[in-house]
Amino acid sequence: MPVPIETSPLTDSFGVVVHNVDLSKISEDGDYPALRALFEEHSAMLFKGQDLSSEDHLRLAAMFGPIEDRKKDERDPGAAPEVAMVSNEADGGVTGEMDLHTLHLKANQQWHIDSTFLPVPSLCNILTAKVVTTTGGQTELASTRAAWAKMPEEMRARIRGRVLGHNYRRSRERISMELANLPLFNKWPAQRWPAVWANPVNGREALFFASHVFEVEGLSPSEGEALIDEMMAFCTQPQFVYSHQWEVGDVLIWDQRATLHRGTPWPYDEPRTLASVCCSMTDADGLASAKAQVAA
Numbered sequence: 001m002p003v004p005i006e007t008s009p010l011t012d013s014f015g016v017v018v019h020n021v022d023l024s025k026i027s028e029d030g031d032y033p034a035l036r037a038l039f040e041e042h043s044a045m046l047f048k049g050q051d052l053s054s055e056d057h058l059r060l061a062a063m064f065g066p067i068e069d070r071k072k073d074e075r076d077p078g079a080a081p082e083v084a085m086v087s088n089e090a091d092g093g094v095t096g097e098m099d100l101h102t103l104h105l106k107a108n109q110q111w112h113i114d115s116t117f118l119p120v121p122s123l124c125n126i127l128t129a130k131v132v133t134t135t136g137g138q139t140e141l142a143s144t145r146a147a148w149a150k151m152p153e154e155m156r157a158r159i160r161g162r163v164l165g166h167n168y169r170r171s172r173e174r175i176s177m178e179l180a181n182l183p184l185f186n187k188w189p190a191q192r193w194p195a196v197w198a199n200p201v202n203g204r205e206a207l208f209f210a211s212h213v214f215e216v217e218g219l220s221p222s223e224g225e226a227l228i229d230e231m232m233a234f235c236t237q238p239q240f241v242y243s244h245q246w247e248v249g250d251v252l253i254w255d256q257r258a259t260l261h262r263g264t265p266w267p268y269d270e271p272r273t274l275a276s277v278c279c280s281m282t283d284a285d286g287l288a289s290a291k292a293q294v295a296a
Contacts, residue, residue, distance in 0.1 A: 005020060005031065005034050005035070006018070007019065007038065010042075010044060010046055010242055011241075013143055013146040013239060013240055014141075014242070015043060015044035015045070015046065015242055015254075016038055016042045016044070016045055017045075017046045018038070018045050019048075021035070023052055023251060024050070036063075036064070039064075040201040040255070041202065043143055043259050044253070044254040044255065044259060045253045045254075046244070046250065047250070047251040048250055049249050050128060050250070050251045051249060052275070054082070054275070057083050057126065057128065058080075058081070058083060058277060061126050061277040065123050065280055065281065065282055067278075067280070068118070068277075068278040070115075070118075070187075083277055085276075086273070086274040086276050087131070087271070087273035088101070088102055088268065088271060088272055089271045089272075103175050103176050104172070104179060105263065107175045107179065107211075108262065109262050109263045109264060109265065110171055110211035110262060111142060111210070111235075111236055111261070112171060112210040112212060112260065113208065113209070113210040113212075113259075113261075114261075114278050116166040116191065116193060116208070116212050116213075117188055118188055118191065120280045120281055121191075121193070121281055123255070123256060123257070124254060124279050125261070125276055125277070125278050126253050126277050127139065127252045127253075127275070127276045128250065128252075128274065128275050129248050129249065129250045129273075130273040130275055132246045132247060133267060133272050134270065136265050136266030137246060137264060137266035137272050138263070139243075139246065139261060139264075140243045140262050140263075141241065141242045141244070141252075141261050142236045142240050142241045142260040144206040144208070144240075144258055145206035145259075147235035147237070148196070148207050149205075151234055158227060159195045159196070159207070159227060161194075161195075162216055162218065162219075163193070163195065164192070164195050164209055164213045164217070165215030165216075166191045166212040166214070167214055168184075168185045168186070168187070168188065169185040170211070170214040172185045174211065190214070192217070193290055194208065194293045195207060196208065197257050197286055197290060198286065199257065199258065199286065200285065204258075206257060206259075207235060208257060209228060213228050216228065235260060243264075256278075
């Protein structure tokens, strides 16, 4: 029998710290069902003092869903996806502050949800620290579920039922047109997703939007941008935000259906490396319902 999982609140509004789980030893018929229940209920989980190898990282991710592989078209046929390194380390040093790769990392300092620009968006990100900086470099989470529950009905009525257009280049245009014009950020056609998603397990709703949004259907570009900016400002108020200062071995797992995230600046002459695996949504996670809403 699995040992009962011990938790404490991550914030007053969302998330839990999980105290007595070794993520390298999770199994489908062991602790995973209890962890998945915490994920559905609390949207974010923090684990301290972990030592995840790439193999364990991928094995854990596969329990949550299909592993997202943005580089599938670049791999040999049948080659397995890899752990993605979110890092400024390169050739024994670091990339320059205005290097396009560093600008790409800076673009991730906008509030976003991973992969809303893909035909199948991600369910979760499993992120762990490998190299940390002396200052800065936090990862911040904002609960769009907790914010939605507190949002005045007048505000909710203005976005409920809306469909949002997402593409990768939009978030990069905000940083650098040279960056936005790279092939990577023009690889997938624009995607359309409902602005509000309900969790299929507990029915709780959350806003589903990001810095990748380029269009609010039914509104002019200026009206749409103003509405998204207003919603973003509400959802990222301090009472809905958790800021994590990384230590090596920390693992954060969060529900992309209900949580925005962003990085924060750090001294760019210092290396910083986080290992990330995203898992794709399935119909059971609400994907089929979202597609049906967009098609209606």
